Amino acid sequence: MPSLKDLKNRIASVKSTRKITAAMKMVAASKLRRAQEHAEAARPYATRMARMLDTLAGNLVVSESTPRLIAGTGKQDTILLVVVTSDRGLCGAFNGSIVREARRQIRQLELDGKQVKLLCVGRKGRDLLRRDYADKIIRAVDDVTNRRVAFSSADDLATTLVAMFDAGQFDVAHLVYNRFKSVISQVVTVKQIVPVKPAAMQDSAPAVAPEFEPDEESILAQILPRNLAIQIYTALLESAAGEQGARMSAMDNATRNAGDMINKLTLNYNRSRQAYITKELIEIISGAEAV
Amino acid sequence: MKKFSLELVSPEKLLLNKDVTMVTVPGSEGDYGVMAGHTPIITTLRPGVIEVYEADDHTVSDHFFVAGGFAEVTNERCTLLAEDAVPVAKLDRAQLSDEAKALRDDLADPAFGGRADSEAKLVIVQAKLEALGA
Structure with a gap:
């Protein structure tokens, strides 16, 4: 399970790839x-x-x-x-x-x-x-x-x-x-x-x-x-x-694929973040109950 | 005057495509003029000037320099496949003289390698200069 930081880095790198492919597409055009x-x-x-x-x-x-x-x-x-x-x-x-x-x-x-x-x-x-x-x-x-x-x-x-x-x-x-x-x-x-x-x-x-x-x-x-x-x-x-x-x-396809990938990664990132928050809450609550 | 269609093309582009009265072509065995209804002929070209007479047969409307190529005349049209065709007005005398001088210097050097190539180039440059003098 990749950490939140990893996911964030992935998203950033795919975003810059998308920028490059989009630029290459325009140059090729x-x-x-x-x-x-x-x-x-x-x-x-x-x-x-x-x-x-x-x-x-x-x-x-x-x-x-x-x-x-x-x-x-x-x-x-x-x-x-x-x-x-x-x-x-x-x-x-x-x-x-x-x-x-x-x-x-x-x-x-x-x-x-x-x-x-x-x-x-x-x-x-x-x-x-x-x-x-x-x-x-x-x-x-x-x-x-x-x-x-x-x-x-x-x-x-x-x-x-x-x-x-x-x-x-x-x-x-x-x-x-x-x-x-x-x-x-x-x-x-x-x-x-x-x-x-x-x-x-x-x-x-x-x-x-x-x-x-x-x-x-x-x-x-x-x-x-x-x-x-x-x-x-x-x-x-x-x-x-x-x-x-x-x-x-080819670059048009690549740009579109990068967009899809970013969407998936962002969804993943948000989910993990939510899970992390929920987990922390549960920990706090069960800690308070134990007292 | 009866007109016929003239096409002047170089590998890079189509330079001219219009109806003209007469055109003179530098054939490799002598210049010749073409008017409508000329007998079909295919010739090679030597470096020289193509003169286009658009409206009538005594006013030149365009000059083009060609370094060589082929001409095909049929009853209804004349096609000139030129190598390196340029309007004479675009030739630059000073630059050409320099080129000719550089080529002659190269050829004067007995150790010079690309002799045949430079000789061919020199012929073309000289023909260009002649085109300007005429």
Whole structure:
């Protein structure tokens, strides 16, 4: 049975925790708004890039000289998973669900006899995956999603990926990230980024084939790394927005739970106090009776 | 004059989306002008200035500097995917000269490591200066 003093201390500490979680919730809410704006602003470029790529791919005849980023290596032996998580915790199941999906993918791919490599973006994912798959992590990048996501960091990642691809370190790359659906829901998404899979690849070519300047292949050679960078950039932005959303709802829950806890503790405290007073009274009365 | 829709986007945001009469684009194999009904073409861009002619085909209404990117022209629109696009009015000559000087100093040093990177940057800075001179 905790003493009155203990209960009082508990209540005080839960109260200050509640203050912290309430403040974190508000910080996350304002960061979320900014992150959403950034994600929104990047969308026009991404959709237009996709459209242009569709036009290019729709007219493409795969040949020897077709860039391998779109044609693939012809193999599917080594799979690279790019796992995007946050750098900081206290955001509910945000990182946990990504890591769970990554583990599932790794197990599945290994059952199929493929070799799996991991590239971790974000400190949390790296820390969680290092326990079981330390040997598979070939690179870890962090401090990307903390502040405003810069396009240059996505570009750097894309350059690294292209260099690794050209060096034959992997055949297929998948991006595992949280897609921002709404403030309370982030959807774990797995997307193939290398080789590129344009939506319109199977469709018939557009009515008028455009001219190319310089030729189609050199344009593709330039646009494909660019496209990769923008895909990563969008994923990073979505993930950053999702992180703030997840943190906001986690902190909202925490604040509410702390309130419940304070109510329970206060009730407990009052009860013990009452019991204590009653006990003292009985002692006094029975003492007086004995005299 | 017949107009067509022009979109200028950079990875960070949509800079321009309106109907214009003509636009000149710095293609990697030479500048070219686009008017409504241009034949479909896809090109890469070199560092240079995009000139937008909004109302008619002889008054420039906007200048934008682009460091590179892609242009897609179809019958009804022109899409410019630019890297690092800025309005020419926002370029600062003094700051750019300093940058160019710093880069040249770096390149003059034979032990300097990031040579290819700096050379690419220098080309862009010089193109920016040229854009201001024009």
